[in-house]
Structure formats: structure tokens, C-alpha cells
Amino acid sequence: MLSRRIIPCLDVRAGKVVKGVRFRDHVVMGEIVDLALRYRDEGADELVFYDITASPEGRSVDRTWVEKVARVIDIPFCVAGGIRSVDEARAVLYAGADKISVNSPALERLGLIDELAAAFGVQCVVVGIDSLCDADGEWRVRQYTGDPAKTQVLPRRTLDWMAEAQQRGAGEIVLNCMGSDGVRRGYDLEQLAAARAVCHVPLIASGGAGELEHFRDVFIDADVDGALAASVFHSGAIAIPQLKHYLRGQGVAVRL
């Protein structure tokens, strides 16, 4: 039976891991390789690194740390940040990343997803979606969320984009529910369950983890394949071994 994945997310800015609240006000949490090793030792199933300012700054991800991480880490990791072309993706994958995740650049040019899937196979291609509920009750996509000054509200509905991204070749979807992010009141179960219904590839929940129960709820109620979290792990509020024992006790398949 496939285990549900626990995925610490490391937001990278200027070579350090940072964390903000609701995507703003970033605080330095530590060194990339140190944190990667710590999470690997604690039993993280996978790591995601977001070079959060790459896209707003119009550059690709910095590959030097990708290679450093690949040398020391023996669990899979995904890298995101301003990847705009097959060549940039290839460089990151050859540096040792297992998957690349595209978000804003895929919204700039939809064909990017098709090209990446054709070049590397869908299993390497993750599409990250930043989503927020608008005043009319619709979930819509946000772009360039790494920089609040540059964040764009798109007319595109989140679930429509999710369907299209899969059709174009997304092998996995990470849904960042921005309304829940950083406030530790639980994942956005309603939005994630709606996403699950249209998502036929692995779906990763992001935004809102604060308590052990939040992870149980998102796996059982929204049936996601993985749960991504940052601040609860960085701060030590939740230790991964404790979380996994709790989840196994709750009947959720995990790797111990």
C-alpha cells in the first residue's frame, strides 16, 4: 500500500531557508543543506525547495545548492523557482533534483507543461498552484506570489487550471491554499476535497498545518497523497517521527 507522504517545504531566498506568514514577511530559518539533512534524518518522505524570489526576479533557480543537496540527501526532492524552459529544467534535474515544479511560468506560457512532460516524462513534472477564495466564493489562481508587490490575481478558476495542467502533462499537483498558509488552523479541506475530485494524479496539500489532527484530516477527509508543511516543522512544533506514529495509529498508511 502506498504511504501518504509528509513533505517539509523549504522556501529558499538568497541561499537560506526562510518562512513567511501568508506568503509575506520572511524570516530566515536556517541553512539549506543543514535543514535538508535534519528532515531526512527525522524521516521526511520528500523535500520541496521553492526558490521563492526566482520567478518575480525573472531568473531561474540557483543550481549550486541543488547539487549540494543531491549529494547528501537520499530521499527524493523537488525544486521550484522560475523554471521557464526545458533547458532550465534539464539543468536542475541533472544537478540532482528528482522533480521540478512550475507555477508562475506555466501560467505565462501554458505550453511549458507539455514541453516538460514530453522531454522528461510526466513523473518529473509538478505543477504548483497558488489559490485563494475571492469575494464571490470562487477559488482563483494567483501568480508571482513570492513577492507580494508583484502578486497577480488571475481570472482563471483554480479547478479549471488543475484540469488543464493535468491534461497538458502534470504528473503531480501541489495546491497551495493561500488563505490557510502560515496561520496553522488546518488545511483547506473544502478546497482540497474539491480539487481531489478533479485531480487524477498525485495531489499534495499545502498551507495551514498546525496540529497533528490537521494532517489526519487532510489525508482522511480530502484524500490527498501528500501533505506539505513548513513552519510547524521548522519551529519544532511538530516532530516528524511523532506525526507519523500518530498517523499510523489513526489508520493512515505512512513510512516509519
Place this chain on the structure above:
Amino acid sequence: MSVVLVDAGGTNIGSVRYALQRLGVDAALTADAATIRAADKVILPGVGAAGPGMARLRELDLVELLRSLNQPVLGVCLGMQLLCAHSEEGNTECLGLIPVPVRRFAETPGLRVPHMGWNRLSAKQAHPLLAGLGDDEQAYFVHSYAVSVSDWTLATSDYGEAFSAVIARDNYYGMQFHPERSAAVGAKLLKNFLEL
């Protein structure tokens, strides 16, 4: 001991190489027939699709060479599938070293494809490649096609159905999961291969 990684263009070559370095082995990355033939161990990594994978081996003129090796050869992920007879992916004739088919996971409600993540390994036969493998050990898989269970299956995993996680025939071995990304379990099985 000389270990070579066949440079067939897979994006996981760097990761496999680093995993071997963590075990103290510096593997050469090569597509040179003489170097491959002279190696003590040969690893065929691979991420991507079966059709382009075989096309690349033909382009490099490595098909007959890979079929005629006598030292232990390990195929990883797509590399394992290429050792088999035929893949449904792009209706591709593979190397035919292990006479089993490679099939796409059946469409099943609630079963997401690709099969991506950690899944349990169940040993079916005692074999030095599986030395030290416990009852509750998981490895990291990423694939949409799987090798059917056969007499050459050493270990299975389950995703809707049982499929081959580890296979062996004569000097040819395959791991469907990524040992280079499967933490201590992966390191143990890679080390077992190096010690065959």
C-alpha cells in the same frame, strides 16, 4: 572494483552516482562499449519513456553489448523495464533479457497514476540482493508502467495489484524503485548489488 553507469540520458544519473559515492564507490559515467565490458558492475539508470530509452541505446550501439555482458548488471526504474521483453509504453521492444512484459497500471478508481511515493517491499525469494531487508521496509517509486510478477520476481510491491519491485535472471537485476532515493533501504540494496 570498477562500476560504470551507462550514460543513456536518464536524468537520475547524477543521483545514482552520488548514492554510489556515499557507499564509497566512484562510478564512471560512460557510453563506451569497451569500458562497459571491462567493468566489474554495470548500472543502467533511467528516467523517461521506454521508446526513447531503447532508441538511445540503439543510437549508442549498446543493445548487443548489454545483451552479452557476464558481470552483474542492474537496471534502475526505466532501466529495469528496458531489461524486460516488451513495454506497453510506446509498444516498445526492449532488451529481452528477462522474458516478462511491462504493462501500464490498470485504470482503477482512486488509484493515481503515476504510482509516486513510498511503498512496501515484500520479498518473494531469498536472494543475496535482498540481504537484510526487513518486513516493514519501504522504497521510493515513481512510475506509470510496471513489470508483471513472474518466476524472476525477487520482491513485489502492491499498487492496485502486485507488481515486480525487484527482479533477477542470471547476471541481470532490476529495481523498479529508486534505490538512490530510498534512504537506508535503498543504500542497503545498492550495497548488496555491489557485493554480488
